[in-house]
Amino acid sequence: VQLVDSGGGSVQAGGSLRLSCAASGFTYSYSYHTMGWFRQAPGKERERVACIDVDQLTNYADSVKGRFTVTRDNAKNTLYLQMNSLKPEDTAMYYCAAGGSVWRTCSNVQYNYWGQGTQVIVSS
Numbered sequence: 514v515q516l517v518d519s520g521g522g523s524v525q526a527g528g529s530l531r532l533s534c535a536a537s538g539f540t541y542s543y544s545y546h547t548m549g550w551f552r553q554a555p556g557k558e559r560e561r562v563a564c565i566d567v568d569q570l571t572n573y574a575d576s577v578k579g580r581f582t583v584t585r586d587n588a589k590n591t592l593y594l595q596m597n598s599l600k601p602e603d604t605a606m607y608y609c610a611a612g613g614s615v616w617r618t619c620s621n622v623q624y625n626y627w628g629q630g631t632q633v634i635v636s637s
Contacts, residue, residue, distance in 0.1 A: 514538040514626040516609050521631030528599050528635070534592040534609030534628055544587035545615035547622040550594045552605035552633075562607070563594060564619035572619050577603075599635045606630040 520532040532550070536543050547566040553559040563583035565571045571583050582595040592609050613625025 514611060516611060516626055516628035518607065518609050518628035518631040521607060521633045523634040523636065524599055526600055526635055526637050529595070529597045530599065530633060532594040532596070532607055532609075532631060532633075534594075536590045536592065536609075536611060539611075541615050542587075543590040544585075547612040547617045547619060548583075548585060548592045549610045549612075549619075549622070549624060550583060550592070551608045551610055551624075552603075553608070554605040557605075559608075560605075564622070565592070566618050566622070567616060570619065596633070599633075601635045601637045604633060604635050606632050 515537050517535045524530055545567055549564040550562045551559050552562050562577055563573045563581055565583045565585050580598045584593045608630045609628040610624035611626040612622040
């Protein structure tokens with residue numbers, strides 16, 4: 514399985530970015546796997562930002578609710594994270610991740626596959 518993250522960059526506070534994650538190499542259909550976005554800032558623990566399951570149900574970290582939206586295009590095997598109203602505290606390396614088993618939910622998924630990360634920098 515290969516996950517390729519892209520779309521990071523530098524923006525001013527209040528701006529927007531859209532991250533993408535192109536997935537390939539699943540034994541079963543990409544659409545059968547729950548996907549997530551994580552981030553890690555220097556000196557901080559990794560944080561799950563958003564999750565989307567096989568039924569397109571989503572959940573978000575409290576810190577991003579109402580500002581970030583996770584979507585998936587199963588026809589393109591691609592995961593997205595639309596980030597609006599960005600804040601300096603959103604600055605981090607962002608990673609997409611895929612559940613290793615099929616038909617998991619955001620509550621019981623174990624992430625076995627990871628993208629290489631894409632850097633997001635938000636300046637005040």
